[in-house]
Amino acid sequence: MNQVEFFFTPKVVAVVGASRKPGKVGYELLKNLKELFKGNLYAINPEAREILGVPCYSTLLDIPEEVDVVVISVPAERVSEVAEEAGRKGVKGLIVISGGFKETGPEGAEREKKLVEIVKKYGMRLIGPNCVGVYVPKTGMNTLFLSKERQGYPAHGFIAFASQSGAFGSAVLDWAAMKGIGISKFVSYGNKADVDEVDVLLYLRDDEDTRVITLYVEGIEKGREFFKVLREVTKYKPVIVLKSGRTEAGARAASSHTGSLAGSDAIYDSIFKQSGAVRAYSMEELFDLAIGLATQPPAAGGRVAVLTVGGGSGVMATDALSELGLSVPRLSESTVGRLRKVLLPFASPYNPVDVTGSAVDEHLVEAIEILLTSDDKIDAVMWLPYYMVPGITPELNRKFLDRVRKVFRETGRVVPIVGVATGGSYTATYAKEAESMGIPMYISPERAARVIKALVDYGRWLVKVGFFKYHIEKFCRIFSSHSM
C-alpha cells in the first residue's frame, strides 16, 4: 500500500473539533463528511453523545475500534495535544485543518515544528496544517468545510487534482461540479509540513482511478526530489501543472500568500520540460488539457489535419495550431483526389478540409477515413462538426466514431482526435454525447489547439523516455472497451 493511500481510502475516521453550531467549520466539516463517507465515522466532543447522528467520545482513546485518519479542527494551541493522543491510539494519519502555524510567523512555525515531531515519533503522516484536506467522491472521504449550499462537489471521474491553495482548490471543485467534470482524488496540503507534492504524485501514479494528474503549485521546496519523481510519474500518466508566481510581482504575491519562494520561472519552465510535465496557464486550460490528455492517445508528431463544416472556424483552427508551432500541412495530390471524389463540388479538399455547411454526415465520415488512411502522415485531427447545419443528423457522432474505430482497428495506427463545437444548447447536447463516446469537445478552435499541442509535447516526451508504445497500447485497451 502506498504511504499516503489511507488518507484517501480510510475505513475509520474521527473528527476532533466537531461542533454542534451550524456555520462553524467543525459542524460543516462533520456534516459534509457524514453525508458522503462510506466508512465508520466518530466525533470527539466530551459534551455530546452524538452530533448529526455521529457517535461522540471524550477522547480518541475511547473509540472502540482502530482509527485510520483523524481530522483536526481545534485551535492551533491544542493541535499537538490531539496529535499525541492520536499517536497513542495508533492512528495512521492526521489531516490538520486548523490554521495558526508557519503561515502566521515564528511562533506558529515553532508550533508546526513541534507538531511534526509528534507525528514522526508515532510514525504517523500529516496533511496540513492550514489546509482543506481531501475529497474523494468514490470513498466519500471529504474534509472540505464549505456548506453544500455554497459549494458543489464533483462526481467521481478520472482527473486527480492537487492544489497548494485551499480556497482556489475549493473553487475549482465547485466549478468542476457545475461543469460535470469528474474527480478521482482531490487534495490540498496547506503548509505541507509532511505530505507534499512528492508523496501525492507517487500515490496518484499508482492510483487506478486516476488517468491524469493536475497540480496547482505556487512554489516547490524539495525541488530536486520533486522533479526526480515527476520525471518518473510522467512516464505513466500525464501531469499538468498550473504554476503561479511566474512573474516578479506574482512571485512576491506568492511569497506573502503561502511563503513559497517561487524562484525563476525560466528555471521552472526548463525543469518542467525536462520532466515531461505539461504546463497550463489558467484553470480552464488545466482542465481542458486534463480531459484531452486523459481521453486521447499521445501524438507522434506535429502534423495536424483540420476537418470542418465551417470555413471560418477552419481558418481560426489553422491560425491557432500554427501559432503554437504545429503544422497544418498541404495534403498530397492523392489525398486531395480521394477527398474530391466523396465531397461536394464546392467543398475544399485541402487542409483544412472544409465540407461546407451543405454537408451531410457521410461527408465527414468519408473524409475522416481518407485522412486517417492517407499518405500524409497525419499525427492528430481537429474536427469541427457544426451539429446545427441542416444536413447533419443526430446520428453523426455514432457514425463518425464507428468509422474512426474501424480505421484504427484495420490500420493499427491511432492518432488523437480533438473536437470543436461552437454553439448553444443544441450543439452542447451533441458535444456532450461525443465526449461520452470518448472524443473531447471544446467551445473554440483555440482551446482545442492548445490540447493538441499538449498531446504533441507529451507524445515527444514519451518517445524520448521510451514509453510512447505503452501509452498507445493503454489507449487501445480503453478505446476498445469503450461504449463507442
Next chain:
Amino acid sequence: MNQVEFFFTPKVVAVVGASRKPGKVGYELLKNLKELFKGNLYAINPEAREILGVPCYSTLLDIPEEVDVVVISVPAERVSEVAEEAGRKGVKGLIVISGGFKETGPEGAEREKKLVEIVKKYGMRLIGPNCVGVYVPKTGMNTLFLSKERQGYPAHGFIAFASQSGAFGSAVLDWAAMKGIGISKFVSYGNKADVDEVDVLLYLRDDEDTRVITLYVEGIEKGREFFKVLREVTKYKPVIVLKSGRTEAGARAASSHTGSLAGSDAIYDSIFKQSGAVRAYSMEELFDLAIGLATQPPAAGGRVAVLTVGGGSGVMATDALSELGLSVPRLSESTVGRLRKVLLPFASPYNPVDVTGSAVDEHLVEAIEILLTSDDKIDAVMWLPYYMVPGITPELNRKFLDRVRKVFRETGRVVPIVGVATGGSYTATYAKEAESMGIPMYISPERAARVIKALVDYGRWLVKVGFFKYHIEKFCRIFSSHSM
C-alpha cells in the same frame, strides 16, 4: 438616416424564394422571420396565397405597399431577375442569401458583377450574396435560416456583431443566446459585393442601441477606407476585431474560404493599433472584451490594484496582469497603514490586497474605498470576491457597489472595476447579479486581466485622440442612471 440603417429597421420586408417545405432554407427563413418581425411581411410565390400565414404574391410588383428590403433565396441564376423586379418596385435594399456567385469561380463572379450593376442602376443597396444576412432582436428583422430547434437567438443587448463568416456568425449567436449575452445588431455580409465593414461600422457608430462593436474578419479589401473609418469610429465606441488568417497557413485557408487575401498580420496589427481597435484572439475573448469595454470606463494608465478573498487567485491575477505588461504596484505606506487598520490581522495589506477566506463583506467594502481614494494612482481594480466563503453574505454586491458609487461621486475620479468569480452555481448566481449591477465578472483572473489590458489600451488611444473625457462622461451618465 444612415445609408444602411433600413436593413436593420425595415417596416416592410418581402421574401423571394419562400418555400412550403419544412427543412428548405426558404421555409425556415420565412418561419424565423414571421415569428420575430414586427413590421409587414410578404412572400413571393406564384403558386401560393399564403405560407405560414404570410400573404403571397406572384411578383414583387403585386405587393400593395412600398417594400424596404427584399430577402432573396432563389437559385443564383434567378437572382438578377428578382433584383430587376425589386429595382422597378423601388425597393431600398436586397439581402441575397443564395450562394453561387464569386465564391464558386469566374462564372459566379460574372453573375455577381451583373447583380451589382442592377443594384447600382436602381440606387439600391445589397447585403451578400452568399450570406446569412441580418438579425436584430429589437425589430425582429431576421434572415437567419437555421431552425429555432437547432439554433438559439440571443435577446436584445448592447453588443453589435458583424461576421464575415455566416456559419461562424450563426454559431456565435447560438452561443451568445445560451450564455445570456445580448446583441444589438448582427450582420454577416458574405461576399460583400456592396455593403461591407465600412458601411456597417459607420452605421453602428451612430446606432444608439450599440455600445461596443465586434467584428470577425478574414480579409479587408478596401483597406485604406476601412482603417480611416475605423479610426473615426473608435473615438466614439470601442471596436474589437477577431482577425483570422494571421498565420501563413491560416491565410491560405482564408483564401480558399472567402477568397480573402489576408495580407501580413504584422501590417494588420500595426494598423489596428493606429486605429484604436482592440484585437481579440478567440470568440470567448471577443465577447469577454466586448462586455468589459461596454460596461467599464477606459483606464488612464496601467497601474492595477488586485483585491482578493483567495490568496492563490491573487497570485494568478498578478501573474496574468504582469504578463500583459500591466503593473501591480506596491502600495504606499499610508495605504498599507489604512488597510491594516480595517482588515484582519493575518490579511495581506499589500498588492494584491488579500482579505483572506475569513473575511466578511465589510473588509472588501472598506478596502475598495481605501484603494480608490489612495495616493497610489490606481488606474483599474480587479476584485475577486469568492462569494462561497462563510463570512461573505448575499448582500456583498450591493454593499460593495454602493460604496464604489459613493467614492466615484465624491472624488469625481472613476476607474474600471473588473471582477473574477471562480466557482459553481452559487457563485455564478452572485456573479450574474454583479453583472446586472454593471460590473463584468469572469471565471478566471487570466480572462479578467485581458479585459483590463484592453481597457488600458483603449484608454491610451482615447487620450491620444482627445476622447478620453468624452468616454468618462458617457460612463458617468450610464453609471448614475444604472440600477446599482
